[in-house]
Ligand SMILES: Cc1cc2nc3c(=O)[nH]c(=O)nc-3n(C[C@H](O)[C@H](O)[C@H](O)COP(=O)(O)OP(=O)(O)OC[C@H]3O[C@@H](n4cnc5c(N)ncnc54)[C@H](O)[C@@H]3O)c2cc1C
Ligand code: SF4
């Protein structure tokens with residue numbers, strides 16, 4: 001056995017700060033939520049809730065507090081509560097974010113915090129929108145591996161560099177924060193939108209995939225990548241930190257440089 | 261009444277459900293009913309990896325993997341099942357790669373593998389690199405890849421359909437030995453469409469339960485809000501037993517106070533646990549493999565450090581996960597998500613400061629009993645034709661009393677695939693079972709009762725109190741007294757639950773109503789878990805009784821089987837009958853579990 005990798009020390013001096021600070025501070029906020037329930041009224045309106053919250057609380061905690069203690073009819077989607085399932089993209093103070101990943105203390109709590117559904121998709125009730133058009137665009141880019149050649153008995157080989165080539169776009173959780181922050185999508189619901197392009201990118205640049213040309217052809221459509229006006233809203237909105245604008249630019253470049 | 265007819269209905273679109281759907285969808289007319297959009301399922305939260313003895317980076321084989329699984333489960337594992345899983349692991353990983361999963365690669369371009377707790381070479385000699393992974397988002401990549409392949413194969417999903425009842429009929433039958441019994445048969449399921457509030461009956465020849473875990477019975481948990489054990493609860497209410505429910509895994513490294521998971525992969529990459537004195541305390545509890553000991557051992561060690569006053573922070577109620585001696589670039593490459601969790605949710609910079617952690621409720625080892633063909637059992641040996649289960653909802657039992665890390669992503673793929681194939685094959689040979697009269701009856705009663713109640717109790721309040729008592733009394737240390745306290749608490753919650761009020765009376769997206777339904781499942785399952793824990797007067801794997809600290813093979817080398825039975829009572833709890841089921845041994849004799 002090699003002795004070159006030393007075992008970590010059995011005992012170390014911990015820095016005084018280790019383990020974080022003392023008591024968690026509390027503060028009051030006003031949560032201003034866009035409400036809509038067609039069973040009750042065709043008109044949407046705003047509801048204000050004053051809540052006492054804590055330093056580690058997120059917007060999702062505030063929404064839960066409303067639902068669990070004040071108004072059980074407030075409706076929103078959520079599941080994982082730590083930014084991994086993509087359920088709770090919403091407009092928070094005018095910006096698309098995940099409620100479970102937005103700490104209240106990072107917002108200006110001296111003013112009401114506004115929460116609205118993401119834009120460009122039909123609102124169903126309160127913060128819940130119809131996601132079907134979004135998934136429809138996703139499905140249209142053939143978001144699955146289409147390998148060439150015959151199937152090897154073991155795994156297909158892929159170099160570390162080739163694997164890294166599309167790493168960024170594999171992080172997508174299909175939350176729609178990007179697509180629903182895109183001004184082109186707001187005015188033209190037919191536009192594929194950034195999320196579909198991100199998921200096409202994930203396969204176009206996968207060395208194991210053989211159908212890049214088909215996907216590029218799809219995205220060369222009039223509702224495809226050329227509608228993108230590079231406003232960067234999508235990259236700013238992405239909770240996974242995906243460089244969406246860059247991915248779109250790479251797809252545009254690939255369309256231009258391929259020779260059919 | 262809206263009735264749909266399919267050959268196969270799959271309940272749940274996490275890893276197990278979608279793996280089943282890919283198989284079943286190509287063989288038979290299949291519908292997948294899921295309360296979440298498929299990509300929202302909690303399989304996506306899994307981080308560390310999926311193990312298989314590929315031997316890509318060092319010598320390994322499936323027999324070593326089987327042994328580790330059996331030993332890790334403290335010998336309560338059914339060894340035939342563990343062997344199937346370890347053998348089929350290799351194809352399960354290769355299947356995913358062929359479907360497009362972007363695994364991390366070795367310099368030769370093969371699937372890379374890393375260490376994980378309890379996985380060893382040659383029966384415990386040294387840690388082995390067995391976990392295949394995609395950075396620290398292996399589960400995310402599995403979920404995405406399976407969904408992508410469902411899109412490819414045009415699998416039919418009913419999204420945001422909550423399954424709330426299983427339709428079973430009972431027929432008189434006679435066993436080989438001449439005794440009469442009631443044979444259960446499956447006719448379909450009843451589901452609630454979240455968007456409209458309408459009930460839909462799905463008649464099916466085969467039904468596959470793949471509805472995931474029940475972590476929300478606890479307060480501190482790595483599980484999603486939606487993991488409320490619906491599948492287990494539905495089965496239990498229909499007279500199907502639940503196996504080994506007392507065994508729940510507490511993962512050592514949840515972010516303190518939040519429960520959000522930091523993968524064991526962090527310790528696999530070299531992170532170590534320290535107490536307030538800066539000691540690497542695992543040296544005391546597992547001198548050989550230290551921080552990579554199985555989860556139950558590490559979790560108890562941590563809780564013990566805290567109990568003995570060596571916890572950190574203002575309330576001395578957590579320990580620290582130290583990554584500061586590791587190369588930041590390496591960690592950023594291998595574990596980008598979890599370092600971000602520490603930053604986002606605790607404001608701790610993991611490259612320079614140790615991260616506060618404490619055990620978090622993570623995984624249900626128990627569940628709906630099945631055989632290795634994933635067929636559900638109505639008792640120790642009788643299969644229910646047409647009913648299958650796979651994934652965390654099921655108990656095969658490959659995890660015994662403690663699951664090894666990376667064995668669940670494996671389980672969902674191996675047994676998910678088996679379930680999909682078996683369900684489709686069965687549907688080709690079988691006829692539909694006639695629907696019972698008024699099949700929606702039970703669900704309508706359940707929902708109507710909740711909507712009409714004008715009580716004063718709030719769902720969230722009862723749920724919080726349930727989770728508090730489970731954390732305080734049913735967590736890594738248990739005693740007769742603590743468990744009896746939980747049971748008396750649950751009895752009072754059940755009374756209060758009758759007076760619960762649902763504020764939202766509407767039909768559209770009434771999640772208020774569904775949270776009330778889910779609480780019903782949680783209460784029922786918490787009770788079953790606790791009764792099992794009280795009855796099991798020994799310590800084994802994830803179940804630790806301070807008043808019975810040793811494993812007692814003579815009395816308890818058995819699975820427990822809990823049945824709903826109004827004429828019975830166990831440990832003074834009415835309505836539950838507890839029986840046992842023998843453990844299946846093939847190669848390995850029980851030994852003391854030392855690391
Ligand atoms: C944070 C975290 C990290 C983990 N890391 C690892 C790891 O690294 N390696 C490993 O092997 N394991 C890991 N696990 C465990 C593993 O991820 C899970 O056990 C596994 O993914 C469960 O998969 P499943 O398909 O059974 O359930 P899930 O993925 O939870 O899916 C459940 C499905 O059932 C549906 N459903 C539930 N109730 C109903 C209902 N009433 N009606 C209709 N549909 C319903 C849901 O919509 C969902 O689609 C981890 C777990 C967690 C929580
Ligand atoms: S690219 Fe980012 S913002 Fe867009 S859907 Fe994916 S995760 Fe969400």
Ligand code: FES
Pocket residue numbers: 077078079080081082083084085086087088098099100101
């Ligand atoms: S609840 Fe899952 S991403 Fe926010």
